[in-house]
Amino acid sequence: MTQTITINHWIQEAQILPLVDVRTPAEFTQGHIPGAVNVPLFSNEERAQVGTTYKQVSREAAILLGFELTGPKWAGFIRQCLQIAPGKRIAVHCWRGGMRSGAMAWALGLYGFEVYTITGGYKSYRRWAHRQFERSYNIRVLGGMTGSGKTRLLQYMKKQGQQVIDLEELAQHQGSSYGTMNKMVQPTQEQFENDLAWQLKDMHPEPLLWLEDECQKIGKRSIPLSLWQQMRTALLIDLQVSLEQRVATLLRDYGHLDPDFLAESTERIHKRLGPLQTKQAVAAIREGRMNDFIRVALVYYDKAYRKGLAMRPPGNVFELQTSGEDMPADYQRLVAFTEAFSTP
Structure with a gap:
């Protein structure tokens, strides 16, 4: 049995209705619905062949080629889907809800699956994702100079039941220039948006939604403009942490990284850091003087942070003294400070 459902319908049942994405591996990597499993009908090369045949010959010729390419694969597709959905209840989608998902749904239905195809396919999820960015949220931004422990505090807040998105x-x-930590690989912009929208869907509009103070670009990825604009006009709690504690935190986080990576990352910001400071920072890295390197780099990052803070609406920035190390205590200070805003 095959039925069509909307993306909203599937999202409501996502925990109990496995989703199969039949697009190519390249399409899936570019962007996919969180939780979907890729069971590609065509390889990247086969998809290109079918597309070329469709454009240069005819629709019918492309369909025949598609059946020729997938003929030996159908038993494998069904076995994969049985592993994904042992209960034989499954949702399927392609790019726009067209022939690829239709063909997979037909085969699975013939085998006895209860199959649901997503109306509009992956494109319907992208439209849904953009709507999440345009919703209004009760945003509160957590700021502070580099090394203030913002991320750790947010992670602790999330464990305490606060609405937080990292x-x-x-x-x-x-x-920062060192932001990949020499190991992280950024998702595509499309996937970053997909994952962000997936988390936003669970955020209620009334309680505070805590986000870290960020530039619009995080590495090579950009926060969607509508959400970014809400972040820029939201109240910001500026964590005040001693320089010594910030250096200690950064030494713990970055001091063990590969010196070549740190030196190359420092060279990338040489125009902003300045020739003398860049030379001093790289020398400190090469000589193992990580404390000195961090102090030189902080001169630039502190200046940049102050500049960004000055661009916020007057009266929207509030300072809060915190340790930067004792997360439970800092959390209690933040809760008490935040409650003061809601007290008549």
């Missing part, structure tokens, strides 16, 4: 985790980047 944008740097989604972007797989720590938001």
Whole structure:
């Protein structure tokens, strides 16, 4: 049995209705619905062949070629889907809800699956994702100079039941020239948006939604403009942490990284850091003086942070003294500070 459902319908049942994406591996990597499993009807090369035949010969010729290419694969497709959905209840989609998902749904239905195809396919999810960015949220931004422990505090807040989205985790980047930590690989812009929208769907409009103060670009990924604009006009709590604690935090986070990576990352910001400071920072890295390197780099990052802070609406920035190390205590200070805003 095959039925069509909307993307909203599937999202409501996502926990109990497995989703199969039959697009090519390249399409899936470019962007996919969170939780979907890729069971590609065509390889990347086969998809190109079918597309060329469709354009240069005819629709019918492309369909015949498609059946020729997939003929030996159908038993494998069904076995894969049985592993994904042992209960034989499954949802399927392609790019626009067309022939590829239709063919897979037909085969699975013939085998006895209860199959649901997503109306509009992956494109319908992209439209849905953009609507999540345009919703209004009760955003509160957590700021502070580099090394203030913002990310750790947000992670602790999330464990305490607060609404938190870690944008740097989604972007797989720590938001500086050193942000990949020499190991993280950023998702595509499309996938970053897909994952962000998936988390936003669970955020209620009334309670505070905590986000870290970020530039619009996190590495090479951009926060969607409509959400970014809400972040820029939201109240910001500026964590005040001592320089010594910030250096200690950064030494713990970055001090063990490969010196070549740190030196190359420093060279990338030489125009902003300045020739003398860049030379001093790289020398400190090469000589193992990580404390000195961090102090030189902070001169630039602190200046950039102050500049960004000055661009916020007057009266929207509030300072809060925190340790930058004791997360439970800092959380209690933040809760008490935040509650003061809602007290008549």
